[in-house]
Amino acid sequence: MVATPKYSSSGVPFGDVVKQKLKDIGFTCRIAGEPAGDYLAGGFSTRFKDVSGEEKLVFRKRRKQWKLIGYFMTKNCSVML
Numbered sequence: 001m002v003a004t005p006k007y008s009s010s011g012v013p014f015g016d017v018v019k020q021k022l023k024d025i026g027f028t029c030r031i032a033g034e035p036a037g038d039y040l041a042g043g044f045s046t047r048f049k050d051v052s053g054e055e056k057l058v059f060r061k062r063r064k065q066w067k068l069i070g071y072f073m074t075k076n077c078s079v080m081l
Contacts, residue, residue, distance in 0.1 A: 015049025023054070031058065040066060052076045 023043040031039050038061035046055050058070035 014051045014053075017046060017048055019047040021045045034060070034069075037061065 021044065023045050025040070025042040028039050028041070029036055031041075040059040040061070042057050044055040044057075046053060053073055053075040056070070056072040056074075057068060059066040060069045061067075
């Protein structure tokens with residue numbers, strides 16, 4: 001089971017999620033700068049009301065529960081030449 005994050009405009013400065021697609025998901029035992037353990041990383045292509053971008057979420061399993069330890073958002077932009 002994969003949990004898809006849900007947001008509201010009160011929690012994210014980009015507005016409500018309009019469309020979201022899972023791009024990748026993977027498990028690993030090591031992440032740079034973190035102790036060895038069970039990690040899950042997932043990537044989403046997300047379009048918010050006001051902007052679109054790529055989201056990365058990183059979870060670590062501790063005491064039989066997955067906890068969010070990282071959230072990264074990269075906004076898409078266009079350059080006109």
